[in-house]
Amino acid sequence: MQRGSNLERLGDYNQAVILEGIRLAPEGISRVELAEETKLSPQTVSNVVRRLLDDGMVREDRTIINGPGKPRTVLQLENNRLLGVGIHLDPGVMTLVAVNLAGEKVAEESRPIPVGSQNEIIREITDAVNVLIRSNRHKRANYVGVGIAAPGPIDVENGRLINPPLLNGWKGIELVGPLSKSLRMPVTLAKDTVAMTIAEQWIGGGQGHHNFIFTYVGSGIGVGMVIDGQVVHGVSGNAGEIGHFVVGETGVECGVCGRSDCVASTLDRTFLLGLAKEDGVDLGMSEEDIAADPNAALGRLAEIAREGDEAAKKIILMVAERLGSALGTLVSVMDLNTVFVGGHTWNDVSEFVLEPVAAVINRHFLGAGSHAVTVQNTALGTSVGAMGGACLILDSHISPRASSLLLR
Ligand SMILES: [Zn+2]
CATH class of the missing domain: 1.10.10.10 (Winged helix-like DNA-binding domain superfamily/Winged helix DNA-binding domain)
Structure with missing residues (x-):
């Protein structure tokens, strides 16, 4: 009815x-x-x-x-009349930003991801938010609340994380209720890629686009989708799991789905750097440096590939092929012409990988002939997750939603 x-x-x-x-x-x-x-x-x-x-x-x-x-x-x-706090929970690091109505970042703070009991985690996040709010000239009363971008799967109804595979010790942690109580302001929770997509739509390249996907390549991989101007949340708020599409055997077992032929296992840093070592690619970095900063090592691998090293090129093209084929399938299903990509890992390799990935997506796009697919880096940089949290709370506070007109 x-x-x-x-x-x-x-x-x-x-x-x-x-x-x-x-x-x-x-x-x-x-x-x-x-x-x-x-x-x-x-x-x-x-x-x-x-x-x-x-x-x-x-x-x-x-x-x-x-x-x-x-x-x-x-x-x-009046840009600073309302502000939102955004929090991105990522393995290892928690990033917080304060964002005004114009989408300007007025404060930023990051600290190690809290570990401990439910209460200790809430205490640490509360402290981080209070420090962030005090760090700038805007009054606390102007803050509409806190938006949290967290790795899925999440339980939106009860405001808690279910069992994030890459966030140790966060199984079942309840965030929305306890945090809104301790901060005395509204708190909203969304899956990280959903929040990032809201940011892309609000203040990034997605402005004015009614249909697009945002792809996150960081600690995990996932997408956010916008259809007819609305961000897709899915039945449970967990839409966008593209990381475990089957794309080809790697031999590395995926820590999430247990298979070794998914997109995530292809993008596994240890797997890729292992291939490079096997194939004799000289990254010009010591084993210790590679282990300490695998993202930088991947960036170097992509750079060497672009300089013409055949072995490195083969690895990068394999990654582009698999990531691009998964995205190309999605683009075909949704009939899109715009894809944004961002995230920490992507940031280090995008300069070299964007073009090949775009080529593969266009090759896999079954609507080719009707229009091309444009692939772009997010304009929001590596803080896209925290920006997503802030846009999530601002958006829920002031954006027109047809659903708000419906009887509940
Ligand atoms: Zn997997």
Whole structure:
């Protein structure tokens, strides 16, 4: 059965639509333009804008005279009126950022990933958030809450991690309830790739794109999907598990699915560096340096490949082939023309691997002939996960969602 619209909520929905219209026009937008773009009546726009001005969410401080006719007053977002804290939980490191409505990072902090009991973990995260909020000039009252980007699988309903394979000691850790209690602010949890995709859509290259995927290549690999402008969460909030698509035997057992022919086992750093050693590729690094910074070693491998070393090239092309074929399948299923890629591991190799991966995706894309697929690096850098957490909480606070109109 279809659910109906709760009319009382229409006002909030319209306010969210108008706020988004203003947010997406950083140069400023007039009431007339807002009415044209949102298809709302000038009267409705005028009423809502008055409310937003009273709340200090927007300001009108410039009048633009553009050709003949009445000069128009433009509205702009009061960028620092609302801020969100984003937290990315990654093996080894916890990254926190504070982000304003314009998507600007106003503070950043990172510390080792907390270990210990449920209570100790909550205490450590609470402390990190408080330190972050105190580290900048913005008032605590302007923070709308905390968004957490965590490796899946997650239990969204109960706000806890289920059993993240790469996060030791975090099985069953409950985050949302205890943290919102200790911080006394709203806390939201999403799967890391879902949160990153919201960031890409909000403030990254995904702005204005209604259909795209974001691919994360870091400690694990996963994707986030946007279909018709909506980020796909899935039934349980765990959408985007592409890491265990079967792409070819490696001989390395995947720590997650137990197979040795998935994308994740192909991207296993130990496996790739082992291949390089076997094939006599000289990375110009000592064994100790390789072990201490395997990402840098992979970056070096990709660089050597681009310089023309045949053995290194073979390894890089194999990675591109397998990653690209998995992404190409997904792109075909969804009929996409845009793919973004980011993450710590990707960051070190993208300069050399982006092009071959893009070529493989386009070769595997079954809609070839209709359009090409563009593959780009995320503009959000390595803090895309924490930025994702911040956009998640800001988005849930102010973005228009058709679902918020439905009766629950
Ligand atoms: Zn696997």
